[in-house]
Amino acid sequence: MENPADILNAQQNSIIDERVIQLSHIQDDYITQHPELQQILNDFITELLNHKPQDITTFAREYFSKSSPTPSLNPLALIGPSGVGKSTLIKALMNQFPGVFEFSISSTTRKPRGAEQNGVEYYFITKEEFKSKIEAGDFIEWAEVHENYYGTSKAAVEDIKSRGKICILDIDVQGAIKIYDANIEFNRVFVMPKTIKDLEDRLRGRGTDNDDTLRIRLRNAELEINTARSNPSVFPHFITNDDLDEAYKDLLRLIYRYYAHLKR
Template sequence: MKRKGLLIVLSGPSGVGKGTVRTAIFNKENQEFTYSVSATTRSPRAGEVHGKDYFFETREDFEEMIEKGELLEYAEYVGNYYGTPMNYVEKTLESGKDVFLEIEVQGAIQVREKMPDGVFIFLTPPDLDELESRIVNRGTDSDEVILKRMKKAREELELMKYYDYSVVNDKVDNAVDAIECIIKSEHLRIDRNMDIILEMEDGFEEAMEDKK
């Protein structure tokens, strides 16, 4: 029996380092996750590639995707839309592959409602001063946007209670190790393996019948 893939959702405040941690995970040898690329209406940052980091869409095209119900989740954040194409995620999970989502907090809450059996991990900064320093040092946002992001970060930290795990991103390697341990543990949970267990029980009963 083919086991359905695991949906892993990594989320947290803007500037906490979600992209950096996700990249570090995918750069490791022998990782078997499939990364679900999100769509967004924001402009690409330096080095970002369409179809690899994000699908960069116009606002009109994104709103058409919303109307057609083609998104697993979406949110408008600091003036831009972010969302996850639904069809790709569902097909990949059914094929038995794990899907890794790196998304904003608002979107993660929507995914939780639609796919509650996913694994939801909240990435936190060591403290808010460190978070602000990371956003400022990124050098991609104006002072006005930085203030908006910090205000939003405080609000998002209050939503941590809707997640399964919290991981502090003090050092990227430490965060990666913690996330990998979480995923390994989730794969071993009994409720995720009941179909296989029941199949084994059926096989055992058939074998016993044959011996009678």
């Protein structure tokens, strides 16, 4: 009399054999429908035999990575007048894509405002230190704004990209023009206020500027907006920060154009 366990094992083996045959047919059908697959494999094997690498896994990874588009890591610059909401949009972007973007901390000669900390919002340095860095060629761009200097470190931008992240810059019109003129590839979004009056209300709401400083900021804001509008090659994309949620949606649409891999 046959052992029940043997009968069960025989049945299981039969089911497994049938499933293997089914899978084999499915795979054969797929290869038949996609003859390019056989060509890809033939090309790879030809390259493999030509080079005869010791580490086949690494060779295969490098071989097939050549056919995959490299995700863009060009820096992203948000440009616009002081108080228009660039920092808020940047924070929202970094929260949605953790580990993808990294903010490049600029250097400035202005004094910290409120709870700002050195090495967090800015590197706060003296004018003498700033001018020394200019002479040493340490900045990818720099400008004098509101009687203070602002600059973006070349080393900081390169370090962020070398770690596979997208560098975010918060710069003004002068800085954007300098980077553009240096033929450095970077994506540019100009952030507009709905009106100058709205911008004035925001700046007054911050409570960090006296009336004289406020007038300078508003005058410079108008100049920046006019300069950006008259230079479409440097400033190809504009968003208006009237409603923050809508402005962020507009920014995201541009982000997905610049960095298509983030859609996934």
